[in-house]
Amino acid sequence: MEPGSTSPDSQARQDAEEHDDIRMRCAPNPNGPWHVGHARMPAVIGTYRERYDGWFCVRFDDTDPETKRPDLEAYDAILEDLEYLGFEPDEIFRASDRLETYYEHAHELIDLGGAYTCSCSGEEFSELKNSGEPCPHREKDVETVRSEFEDMVAGEYESGEMVLRVKTDIEHKNPALRDWVAFRMIDTPHPREEASEYRCWPMLDFQSGVDDHLIGITHIIRGIDLQDSAKRQQFVYDYFGWDYPEVVHWGHVQVDAYDVKMSTSTISELIEEGELDGWDDPRAPTLKSLRRRGIRGQAIVDAMVELGTSTSDVDLAMSSVYANNRDLVDDETDRRFLVRDGVELPLGGSPPAEANPPLHPNHEERGVREIPVGDAVLLESDDLPAREERIWLKGLGCFQYTRDTLQYTGEDIDVVREGDVDVIHWVPAAESVPVRLRTVTGDVAGQAEPEVGALESDELVQFERVGFARIDRHEDDETVAYYTHS
């Protein structure tokens, strides 16, 4: 996979021929459940794994106990999100379990003359670095560096007092690559008990670079924000005589259809403030939310794979996820009636006592619904007929709106086929069940046909002329459903 490649298929196929094995990793920072954008990595590497008989692991890069402090619940939340998408990692690592390994490699690097301890303040060093000048610590002898690094590992420095830098090229034309920090001191204990005693933590470029080699990663995909990482890590790989994996950088993903910014910290704050109910609030652009809305993980995965791996930023249209999902569920989803903000109209003219529309128009063998009609129905306000207008109540028959009453005319379906009578959905005013439909833009109240009150939790329905929804639960006074899409 060469940088700039935009053809996942042809590229990966070519790569598969060059390597015995395709080994990839997904390296999340466990700071919360995943938002929609996070699905891209597992979608792509998971699909490649299946396609080329490869391998992938999840490696939690949790090496900053302070600024990017890991959330203990996020480790499992992320694995659940992964499962929802339909993938199981071949192996799971936590960087915070592997500190000793990083220390060993740091020692090795020091002995090779590839690193030095430095007590410059960030500001001081930055100034020197920007003018291409080495700091006085760069020429320390190996013995001193080794002993100072051991003191770092032993926790004998405070945060900010000492770092270990990789000796790269202080005059490199790209300032981003000059003598970068490999280890620093952090006073705050890691939230994981197993790692809480460590104070000397590796930076991403060191940790990730070492791990990618040790784990045998052959292909790395990462964001353009890390486009200098490979060049930085190359210095370490050169010291150790390692070959760097193939790298692809891709741009950021934006998702339309949401008011809420797709950012873990933003969503987290909104939940904190009570603006959102939780990570699975239908208004949140998270995987937990899509799951609760009844969207199949596969629909998301397919949409993500279609985005490819271009280095430019891309917009994911939720409509493409919805289109994929509709394709997946339409055939097996039963139809039901739901009337939002219903307006009650009395019936006259002795209509049938019960309506029996099919559960699915393309599958009559699945049977019919039983909807008692009663003396009055609810219609959506947009569907209200004009005076003397005829409408066809779906599954029931033709009615004419006369003197504030819907009078049954007993006409047959030909009036619809002739095209001058609109077909609309309805529910009985007396026996319908209250429904709260939770949507991306907020909750909507409605009434559904009686059988909806007995549907299993987790069942998907299509409310005719409204859209798909997942039955979430039945509370005392209402059924709660999550709107999937139209």
Next chain:
RNA sequence: GCUCCGAUGGUGUAGUCCGGCCAAUCAUAUUGCCCUCUCACGGCAAUGACCUGGGUUCGAAUCCCAGUCGGAGCACCA
């Protein structure tokens, strides 16, 4: 300031490496028609794009240069 990277319809993508088969693929979206007791599913059709300017060439979406626009890094974040 220094350093990287990118630019095909509303969105995503194919084609770019190896110039002609591209008056540009497919999907989605939108619109219209057909089917239908749903504004679902299915079928048909329409709309709609190679950032700009130079250069090389018989020929450029594709190669070269410049510009414009956009993104990213230069953290003791990931």
